[in-house]
Amino acid sequence: MFMETIMMKRFELSELIRSDNFIDGKWVTAASGKRFAVTDPATGKVIAQVADSGYADARAATDAAARAFPAWRDALPKDRAAVLHCWHALIVENADALGRLISLEQGKPFAEGRGEVMYGASYVAWFAEEATRIYGDIIPQQQRGKRMSAIKEPVGIVAAITPWNFPLAMIARKIAPALAAGCTVVGKPAEDTPLTALALMILAHEAGVPAGALNLISASRENAQAAVADWLEDGRVRKITFTGSTPVGKYLARESAGTLKKLSLELGGNAPFIVFDDADLDAAVAGLMASKFRNGGQTCVCPNRVYVQSSVYDRFAALLTKRVAALKVAPATDPEAQIGPMINARAVEKIERHVNDAIRHGARALTGGKRLSELGANYYAPTVLADATPDMQLSCEETFGPVVPLFRFNDEAQAVRAANDTPFGLASYFYSQDARRIDRVSRLLEAGIVGINEGAISSEAAPFGGVKESGYEREGSKYGLDDYLSIKYLCQGNLA
Numbered sequence: 023m024f025m026e027t028i029m030m031k032r033f034e035l036s037e038l039i040r041s042d043n044f045i046d047g048k049w050v051t052a053a054s055g056k057r058f059a060v061t062d063p064a065t066g067k068v069i070a071q072v073a074d075s076g077y078a079d080a081r082a083a084t085d086a087a088a089r090a091f092p093a094w095r096d097a098l099p100k101d102r103a104a105v106l107h108c109w110h111a112l113i114v115e116n117a118d119a120l121g122r123l124i125s126l127e128q129g130k131p132f133a134e135g136r137g138e139v140m141y142g143a144s145y146v147a148w149f150a151e152e153a154t155r156i157y158g159d160i161i162p163q164q165q166r167g168k169r170m171s172a173i174k175e176p177v178g179i180v181a182a183i184t185p186w187n188f189p190l191a192m193i194a195r196k197i198a199p200a201l202a203a204g205c206t207v208v209g210k211p212a213e214d215t216p217l218t219a220l221a222l223m224i225l226a227h228e229a230g231v232p233a234g235a236l237n238l239i240s241a242s243r244e245n246a247q248a249a250v251a252d253w254l255e256d257g258r259v260r261k262i263t264f265t266g267s268t269p270v271g272k273y274l275a276r277e278s279a280g281t282l283k284k285l286s287l288e289l290g291g292n293a294p295f296i297v298f299d300d301a302d303l304d305a306a307v308a309g310l311m312a313s314k315f316r317n318g319g320q321t322c323v324c325p326n327r328v329y330v331q332s333s334v335y336d337r338f339a340a341l342l343t344k345r346v347a348a349l350k351v352a353p354a355t356d357p358e359a360q361i362g363p364m365i366n367a368r369a370v371e372k373i374e375r376h377v378n379d380a381i382r383h384g385a386r387a388l389t390g391g392k393r394l395s396e397l398g399a400n401y402y403a404p405t406v407l408a409d410a411t412p413d414m415q416l417s418c419e420e421t422f423g424p425v426v427p428l429f430r431f432n433d434e435a436q437a438v439r440a441a442n443d444t445p446f447g448l449a450s451y452f453y454s455q456d457a458r459r460i461d462r463v464s465r466l467l468e469a470g471i472v473g474i475n476e477g478a479i480s481s482e483a484a485p486f487g488g489v490k491e492s493g494y495e496r497e498g499s500k501y502g503l504d505d506y507l508s509i510k511y512l513c514q515g516n517l518a
C-alpha cells in the first residue's frame with residue numbers, strides 16, 4: 023500500500039507558490055539557472071520568477087520517470103487508486119487557495135477559478151475509480167490446447183503539455199488517467215500559467231505519488247520548444263498528450279513521428295451555435311451566455327460563430343445584447359466580476375483585430391466593440407456583432423475572447439453547411455424543439471461534441487475531444503483511459 027490514511031493538509035496561498043521544477047520528488051532549479059517572470063494579467067505585476075527549463079531539464083525529468091516506471095506500473099491498481107483519491111481530497115481541501123492562484127495567474131474571476139478546481143478534481147476522482155476497472159478479455163477458444171487473452175498495460179512514460187486557459191483542469195485530466203493506468207509522467211504547463219500546475223505537484227507529493235512518477239518543468243515561450251523537443255525525440259516517452267493550438271498539435275505529431283508515439287491532441291475549435299426558429303429563445307440566450315462567456319470566451323469549446331434563423335434574428339439579438347451589456351468586467355479580485363482580463367497583450371490584439379476586421383466588412387457592434395483601457399491593458403468589452411458574414415476573419419479563426427458574431431440563415435441545410443464549413447470540429451451547439459430536427463442535425467454536425475439545447479457540455483464522465491483539425495482521441499469518461507494503455511495479446515499453447 024502506498025498510503026493507509028488520508029491526512030488532509032490545508033495550505034496557505036503563499037505556501038502553494040513554487041518557482042522551481044519538480045523532478046524525482048524534489049524541487050530543483052533549471053540546469054541553466056535561468057528564470058522567467060509569471061505576471062498577473064490584471065495588473066502586469068510579477069507574481070514569481072520560475073525555472074526557465076531546456077533540453078537538460080526535460081532529460082532529467084524523463085530519466086526520473088523511467089526509473090519510477092517499473093514500480094508504479096506494478097503497483098496494485100487499488101493502491102494507485104488510493105493515491106489518486108488522496109490527491110483528489112487534497113485538491114478539494116485546498117480549493118479556495120488553488121482558485122485564488124488560478125485567478126492570480128490566469129485572470130478568471132474567483133468563482134470560476136474555484137469552479138475550475140472542482141472541475142479538475144472531478145477528473146482525478148473519476149480516474150481513481152477507473153484505475154481499478156482496467157479489464158482485459160479472454161478470447162473464446164479457437165483451437166484445442168490453446169488459450170488466448172488480451173490484457174491492458176500502461177504505455178510507459180507520458181509527456182503532458184498543457185494550455186493556459188484552464189491551468190488546473192487540463193493538466194489534472196491528463197495526469198490522472200496516466201497515473202491511474204500505471205504510466206509515469208513528465209509535464210510542461212503553458213508559460214503564462216505554470217504556478218497552478220506546480221502547486222498541484224505539492225499536493226500530489228503530499229498524496230503519496232512516488233518520487234519520479236510525476237515530474238513537471240516550466241519553460242518560457244522562447245525555450246519551450248527546446249524542452250519539448252527532447253521528449254519528442256526520446257524513444258522512452260511513449261505518449262504525448264497535448265491541449266492547445268492546431269499548428270502546435272501538427273508540429274508535435276510531425277516531430278514525434280520518428281519514435282511513433284501515441285498522441286492525444288485536443289486542439290483548436292471554431293464552434294458553431296445554431297438557433298433555429300423553433301427554439302426556446304430564452305433558453306438559447308442562457309446557454310449561449312454560459313458557454314460563450316466562460317473564462318471570458320477563452321475556451322476551445324466556446325461558440326465562435328452564432329447562426330440565428332432570420333425570423334427570430336432581431337428578437338434573439340435584442341435579448342442577447344441586453345444580457346451581454348450587463349456583464350460585469352473587473353479584476354478577479356472583485357467579488358462581482360463576471361469577466362476578467364484576457365491572458366496577455368497578444369490575446370487582446372487578436373480580439374481587436376477580429377472585431378475591427380468584422381466592422382470593416384459591414385458588422386455592427388450592438389454592444390462593446392472596444393478595449394476597456396480604464397481597467398488595464400488586457401481588458402476587452404463583451405461584444406455582440408450583428409450582420410456577421412463568412413468573409414470575416416472571426417468566421418474562420420477562433421477569436422478566443424468575449425465576442426459574439428451573429429450570422430443570419432434562412433433554412434436548416436444552409437445552417438448545417440455553414441456550421442461545417444471549417445477545418446475544425448471540436449464542439450457545436452444547436453437549439454431546437456423539433457425532435458426530428460434534433461435527430462437530423464446532431465448527426466450532420468461534424469464535431470466531436472454536440473450540445474443540444476445545452477451550453478454546458480463539459481463533464482468528467484463524458485468523452486471530450488474533436489474531429490478534423492481539432493485533433494483526436496478523447497479525455498475523460500470510460501474512453502479516456504484507453505489512450506494510456508496498450509493491448510497485449512497472450513497466446514498460450516500446448517495445453518492438454
Ligand code: SIN
Nearest residue numbers: 265320321322323480
Ligand atoms: C478547453 O477549452 O480547452 C477545455 C474546456 C473544457 O474542458 O470544458
